[in-house]
Amino acid sequence: MDRQSxxxxxxxxxxxxxxxxxxxxxxxxxxxxxxxxKIYPSGHHYFTLKDSESSLRCVMFKSSASKLRFxxxxxxxxxxxxxxxxxxRDGAYQxxxxxxxxxxxxxxxxxxxxxxAQLASEGLFESSHKKALxxxxxxxxxxxxxxxxxxxxxxxxxxxxxxxxxxxLLPVRVQGVEAPPEIVGAIRxxxxxxxxxxxxxxxxxxxxxDLWAFNDERVARAIYESRLPVISAVGHEPDVTIADYxxxxxASTPSNAAEIAxxxxxxxxxxxxxxxxxxxxxxxxxxxxxxxxxxSYKNKxxxxxxxxxxxxxxxxxxxxxxxxxxxxxxxxxRCRQSFVALTAALDAMSPLRVLSRGYxxxxxxxxxxxxxxxxxxxxxxxxxxxxxGSAQCRVSSVSKRPEK
Amino acid sequence: xAVKKLSFEQSLSRLDEIVRHLEKGDLPLSESLALYEEGTGxxxxxxxxxxxxxxxxxxxxxxxxxxxIEFPFEDET
Numbered sequence: 419m420d421r422q423s424x425x426x427x428x429x430x431x432x433x434x435x436x437x438x439x440x441x442x443x444x445x446x447x448x449x450x451x452x453x454x455x456k457i458y459p460s461g462h463h464y465f466t467l468k469d470s471e472s473s474l475r476c477v478m479f480k481s482s483a484s485k486l487r488f489x490x491x492x493x494x495x496x497x498x499x500x501x502x503x504x505x506x507r508d509g510a511y512q513x514x515x516x517x518x519x520x521x522x523x524x525x526x527x528x529x530x531x532x533x534x535a536q537l538a539s540e541g542l543f544e545s546s547h548k549k550a551l552x553x554x555x556x557x558x559x560x561x562x563x564x565x566x567x568x569x570x571x572x573x574x575x576x577x578x579x580x581x582x583x584x585x586x587l588l589p590v591r592v593q594g595v596e597a598p599p600e601i602v603g604a605i606r607x608x609x610x611x612x613x614x615x616x617x618x619x620x621x622x623x624x625x626x627x628d629l630w631a632f633n634d635e636r637v638a639r640a641i642y643e644s645r646l647p648v649i650s651a652v653g654h655e656p657d658v659t660i661a662d663y664x665x666x667x668x669a670s671t672p673s674n675a676a677e678i679a680x681x682x683x684x685x686x687x688x689x690x691x692x693x694x695x696x697x698x699x700x701x702x703x704x705x706x707x708x709x710x711x712x713x714s715y716k717n718k719x720x721x722x723x724x725x726x727x728x729x730x731x732x733x734x735x736x737x738x739x740x741x742x743x744x745x746x747x748x749x750x751x752r753c754r755q756s757f758v759a760l761t762a763a764l765d766a767m768s769p770l771r772v773l774s775r776g777y778x779x780x781x782x783x784x785x786x787x788x789x790x791x792x793x794x795x796x797x798x799x800x801x802x803x804x805x806x807g808s809a810q811c812r813v814s815s816v817s818k819r820p821e822k
Numbered sequence: 823x824a825v826k827k828l829s830f831e832q833s834l835s836r837l838d839e840i841v842r843h844l845e846k847g848d849l850p851l852s853e854s855l856a857l858y859e860e861g862t863g864x865x866x867x868x869x870x871x872x873x874x875x876x877x878x879x880x881x882x883x884x885x886x887x888x889x890x891i892e893f894p895f896e897d898e899t
Contacts, residue, residue, distance in 0.1 A: 553831055554829075554831045559882075564881065573895075577877035577879075580875075581875040581876055581877040582872070582875040583877075584877075584878045584879075584880070585878070585879040585880070585895075586882055587880065587881045587882065588881075588882050589881060607884070607888075611889065611890050613890055683872050686868075686872065687869070687872060689834070690837075690868055690869055693841050693861065694862070694865050696841045696844075697861045697862065700841065700854075701854060703847060704844070704847055704849075707847070708851060
């Protein structure tokens with residue numbers, strides 16, 4: 419009853435003091451699942467770490483959060499490092515995080531997958547954006563460390579395959595925090611001053627940390643923005659970096675990049691030889707076909723014996739003339755035959771032929787032919803025409819045959 | 823024979839064109855011979871370029887105005 423009361427602030431401060439003097443709580447390492455993850459405009463990260471039964475409020479200040487090499491996501495299993503402390507205003511304790519490590523995978527791998535997913539979604543890996551490599555580059559910019567085996571391998575192979583291409587080395591550091599900005603700077607510089615018509619950037623093999631510069635977002639974007647085509651050449655065959663996805667061409671190793679960048683002069687010499695053979699064959703064939711044609715003309719009789727040709731034409735002319743004469747003959751005899759037939763027909767119809775059989779034609783004085791007794795009267799004078807002469811007669815009577 | 827100097831790439835594609843044309847065989851003899859001569863000239867020119875090529879390696883450094891300056895590349899290993 420008489421107990422002395424204390425303020426809320428006083429109580430919270432007592433709790434805070436108790437918690438904060440406990441050494442275990444000043445450096446804990448807690449396993450759980452991320453939920454409610456929020457990044458505030460201030461740059462501080464707030465989230466809840468939970469398991470199946472409990473949850474724990476967590477905060478990660480900007481200074482620590484900026485060192486994260488992956489983007490934390492809800493549902494992600496993680497291990498969180500930090501200290502537990504009380505936030506007196508809310509009377510709540512929370513975990514102040516210094517680092518978060520994804521469970522199971524290394525955080526570099528997680529960062530890699532996340533950047534890859536993000537850049538893919540932005541279209542940086544689109545094949546439509548990839549530029550064609552020059553077939554015969556004149557100048558090749560190599561952006562890598564000037565020390566180390568990689569640069570020497572590339573120079574040696576380029577010289578061996580295609581010595582006509584000049585090699586322009588832009589030395590950069592390829593590991594450590596300075597590497598990404600140096601690589602980015604070199605890519606941009608090569609473009610700005612047009613120092614080459616092809617870029618190879620990469621380095622020899624190493625651990626995932628050694629190759630990390632080529633998984634840097636800034637490097638990826640510089641490659642994407644490069645006007646000059648870029649071949650990425652990082653590490654060994656199984657190493658695939660973000661740079662490989664963005665580059666116009668991925669080489670499995672620096673040596674492989676040199677092989678991709680230029681043709682092999684042996685192949686080109688072979689091609690030149692084959693052109694030479696084909697041209698020879700074609701021109702030989704042309705000459706052969708022309709001389710064959712000449713030969714065939716030579717053997718024609720019109721060339722070897724021109725008079726025979728004229729004789730032949732003359733014989734053909736004679737034959738034609740014969741055929742013409744024969745045709746004329748046939749034509750004439752056909753005409754003659756039809757003339758005889760026509761004359762006979764005409765003759766058969768002649769009135770003189772009728773008179774010769776005993777008929778006579780009676781004509782009146784006006785010359786009209788008497789065709790009926792109606793035309794006659796007794797006393798009329800008639801002329802009888804017979805086949806061999808005529809007679810004058812007089813009509814004594816007219817009698818008409820009664821009609822039936 | 824080749825009047826204007828073609829790049830290696832241009833020479834090869836011209837050569838390809840010439841050989842295909844010749845292989846068609848439909849050109850008059852004089853043109854075929856002229857093409858043949860041009861073709862063999864290009865082959866010789868390309869071979870010479872390859873024979874005479876000597877790899878040049880330079881290291882670039884930024885000059886005072888950021889402009890690239892070429893330096894000979896020495897072995898740094």
